[in-house]
Amino acid sequence: xxxxxxxxxxxxxxxxxxxxxxxxxxxxxxxxxxxxxxxxxxxxxxxxxxxxxxxxxxxxxxxxxxxxxxxxxxxxxxxxxxxxxxxxxxxxxxxxxxxxxxxxxxxxxxxxxxxxxxxxxxxxxxxxxxxxxxxxxxxxxxxxxxxxxxxxxxxxxxxxxxxxxxxxxxxxxxxxxxxxxxxxxxxxxxxxxxxxxxxxxxxxxxxxxxxxxxxxxxxxxxxxxxxxxxxxxxxxxxxxxxxxxxxxxxxxxxxxxxxxxxxxxxxxxxxxxxxxxxxxxxxxxxxxxxxxxxxxxxxxxxxxxxxxxxxxxxxxxxxxxxxxxxxxxxxxxxxxxxxxxxxxxxxxxxxxxxxxxxxxxxxxxxxxxxxxxxxxxxxxxxxxxxxxxxx
Amino acid sequence: xxxxxxxxxxxxxxxxxxxxxxxxxxxxxxxxxxxxxxxxxxxxxxxxxxxxxxxxxxxxxxxxxxxxxxxxxxxxxxxxxxxxxxxxxxxxxxxxxxxxxxxxxxxxxxxxxxxxxxxxxxxxxxxxxxxxxxxxxxxxxxxxxxxxxxxxxxxxxxxxxxxxxxxxxxxxxxxxxxxxxxxxxxxxxxxxxxxxxxxxxxxxxxxxxxxxxxxxxxxxxxxxxxxxxxxxxxxxxxxxxxxxxxxxxxxxxxxxxxxxxxxxxxxxxxxxxxxxxxxxxxxxxxxxxxxxxx
Numbered sequence: 001x002x003x004x005x006x007x008x009x010x011x012x013x014x015x016x017x018x019x020x021x022x023x024x025x026x027x028x029x030x031x032x033x034x035x036x037x038x039x040x041x042x043x044x045x046x047x048x049x050x051x052x053x054x055x056x057x058x059x060x061x062x063x064x065x066x067x068x069x070x071x072x073x074x075x076x077x078x079x080x081x082x083x084x085x086x087x088x089x090x091x092x093x094x095x096x097x098x099x100x101x102x103x104x105x106x107x108x109x110x111x112x113x114x115x116x117x118x119x120x121x122x123x124x125x126x127x128x129x130x131x132x133x134x135x136x137x138x139x140x141x142x143x144x145x146x147x148x149x150x151x152x153x154x155x156x157x158x159x160x161x162x163x164x165x166x167x168x169x170x171x172x173x174x175x176x177x178x179x180x181x182x183x184x185x186x187x188x189x190x191x192x193x194x195x196x197x198x199x200x201x202x203x204x205x206x207x208x209x210x211x212x213x214x215x216x217x218x219x220x221x222x223x224x225x226x227x228x229x230x231x232x233x234x235x236x237x238x239x240x241x242x243x244x245x246x247x248x249x250x251x252x253x254x255x256x257x258x259x260x261x262x263x264x265x266x267x268x269x270x271x272x273x274x275x276x277x278x279x280x281x282x283x284x285x286x287x288x289x290x291x292x293x294x295x296x297x298x299x300x301x302x303x304x305x306x307x308x309x310x311x312x313x314x315x316x317x318x319x320x321x322x323x324x325x326x327x328x329x330x331x332x333x334x335x336x337x338x339x340x341x342x343x344x345x346x347x348x349x350x351x352x353x354x355x356x357x358x359x360x361x362x363x364x365x366x367x368x369x370x371x372x373x374x375x376x377x378x379x380x381x382x383x384x385x386x387x388x389x390x391x
Numbered sequence: 392x393x394x395x396x397x398x399x400x401x402x403x404x405x406x407x408x409x410x411x412x413x414x415x416x417x418x419x420x421x422x423x424x425x426x427x428x429x430x431x432x433x434x435x436x437x438x439x440x441x442x443x444x445x446x447x448x449x450x451x452x453x454x455x456x457x458x459x460x461x462x463x464x465x466x467x468x469x470x471x472x473x474x475x476x477x478x479x480x481x482x483x484x485x486x487x488x489x490x491x492x493x494x495x496x497x498x499x500x501x502x503x504x505x506x507x508x509x510x511x512x513x514x515x516x517x518x519x520x521x522x523x524x525x526x527x528x529x530x531x532x533x534x535x536x537x538x539x540x541x542x543x544x545x546x547x548x549x550x551x552x553x554x555x556x557x558x559x560x561x562x563x564x565x566x567x568x569x570x571x572x573x574x575x576x577x578x579x580x581x582x583x584x585x586x587x588x589x590x591x592x593x594x595x596x597x598x599x600x601x602x603x604x605x606x607x608x609x610x611x612x613x614x615x616x617x618x619x620x621x622x623x624x625x626x627x628x629x630x631x632x633x634x635x636x637x638x639x640x641x642x643x644x645x646x647x648x649x650x651x652x653x654x655x656x657x658x659x660x661x662x663x664x665x666x667x668x669x670x671x672x673x674x675x676x677x678x679x680x681x682x683x684x685x
Contacts, residue, residue, distance in 0.1 A: 110495055112575045112576065113605075113606065113607070113610070115498075115499060115503075115576050116499065147500055147502070147503035148500050148503055148504075183496070187495075189495065222494050224468065224492045224493060225494035228494075258634065266549075267549055268547060268548045268549030268550060269602075270546065270548065270573065270629045271548075271550040271552075271553060273602060273603070273629035273633055274550050274629040277630070277632050278670055280631070281669055286632065289633070289637075294491065294548070295411065322550075323532065324531060325415070325530045326549075353552075354532045354535070354549075354552055355532050374672065376670055
């Protein structure tokens with residue numbers, strides 16, 4: 001699960017990492033008031049940033065500076081009117097603009113290939129790290145955490161020196177170890193600071209000092225671990241999830257709404273993707289990805305059918321169940337129950353094979369369902385039914 | 392020979408007395424697998440599966456009393472990393488973890504402890520493995536298999552069944568079929584499985600079933616290009632129609648940026664000499680096109 005920059009920054013602050021102050025505003029007037037406070041506190045400019053869960057906010061005009069409260073209000077109004085990659089901006093973050101000396105990249109990442117947490121850093125921060133990785137892989141420093149001992153301070157020092165942060169060693173070590181600590185504290189897959197910046201700050205009597213600050217933050221959380229962290233589920237961004245997807249999640253199903261007309265109900269993520277691919281190959285467009293999971297019982301099947309039929313574009317349904325841990329007869333019972341309850345009738349092609357498929361076949365025959373023997377056949381017939389042919 | 396399991400494997404099932412453990416434990420036994428023990432803390436001394444299998448309190452007890460060398464884990468996600476570690480500590484050499492939904496960071500120390508113990512973990516979130524005609528461990532339906540000489544490795548569960556059924560229907564049997572699991576952190580990778588098949592004299596051809604996300608298919612393809620050059624190879628990749636940035640069920644199945652796309656995987660596999668199928672039903676014919684005579 002991705003979370004907003006402001007929420008990610010709150011998690012970093014809770015772990016003791018240095019993040020400049022910010023406020024979240026939902027209206028231009030709120031942004032103006034926030035800007036006023038930061039400017040009165042001595043800031044020369046404020047930064048206003050769209051809070052949306054897509055990359056490339058800056059390029060899309062979602063990050064702007066303002067030198068006065070009036071300008072902040074104007075800029076915030078413009079950003080709040082934006083759609084960035086199709087997502088409406090409902091909130092902006094307002095904070096004092098930093099006087100940046102140099103920008104770095106630093107992230108704790110769950111690395112599948114090495115089966116370790118790794119710390120990735122680069123002295124070329126503030127830009128898209130994927131681009132740096134593609135153009136100049138030598139500009140990225142990677143240091144793995146130990147799988148049992150974790151990320152020890154000596155590795156954080158290695159990272160600091162290799163990035164040229166020797167002048168800020170203590171802060172850099174605290175931040176590097178803090179990112180890994182944050183990852184473990186919330187079961188994150190990714191804790192990314194881009195940019196991590198050396199910023200110039202005016203102290204008392206005109207003295208100028210430099211320090212490290214986390215100017216941006218991106219955190220993605222492991223969905224499998226959300227249940228054991230109180231409060232994290234509340235950080236889910238409603239704009240990042242279709243209402244149908246949310247209803248599915250609450251019913252214990254994995255559903256992703258797509259644009260097509262053929263509703264798909266499948267057990268297993270890989271088979272669900274393959275079923276979508278074969279619908280497309282047969283000339284149709286899948287309306288959704290839907291994995292009813294392993295061992296689904298009748299109640300999950302009826303919930304899944306409700307979700308599929310709630311999409312008015314769906315004009316045919318393909319049910320593809322290959323029983324292993326899931327038992328075919330349980331799914332068949334669910335389909336029969338769902339059909340008794342459903343308000344809308346669309347042609348359906350059912351294919352159930354594997355564990356308890358014989359029992360399923362008897363039930364489906366008695367209830368006069370249209371069945372198919374193979375996935376290719378089921379996909380072809382569902383596509384034909386979607387075009388008006390009898391299923 | 393085959394890989395991972397065969398008729399001599401002695402299996403202990405963690406959670407044999409639970410709903411999934413007893414259902415699939417019985418199916419394993421009926422297939423001919425030597426299910427020699429069950430483990431449920433507090434139920435030591437009892438028997439399960441109609442008195443056919445003794446139950447122990449700890450895996451160490453099961454190993455000592457029955458000589459178990461393989462374990463199959465059905466316990467819930469919260470206890471699964473501990474079960475994996477317990478099996479490795481008790482001297483189990485091949486550990487199958489069927490459990491899904493384990494937080495990824497919990498698996499990092501478990502995978503390391505398995506490695507340090509000199510054991511092998513398959514999964515988690517995997518369907519297990521079958522060596523047709525000899526033994527099966529996990530939840531793969533035994534009925535889909537046919538004895539033969541094609542090694543099958545897959546990241547998925549039910550999609551594996553689909554592909555194996557298509558192969559068996561076409562008369563193409565399997566040496567061993569292994570599901571490695573759809574999670575980001577897994578014990579045995581595509582590359583590991585290909586290396587095992589490469590060393591197995593009873594495997595003459597390879598089928599790899601991958602999906603979007605990560606780079607494990609590409610890594611395995613690069614190795615196969617060099618080491619399995621003359622072996623007939625076919626593959627299927629799920630998720631060609633998946634949208635970017637959406638997690639497709641498996642925690643591992645997400646396209647981010649240009650990494651992990653179906654296109655990238657198909658290109659890497661084709662460059663390594665795999666014939667890539669548009670549907671799982673095409674796999675047996677593609678193997679024959681590649682020179683497989685089984």
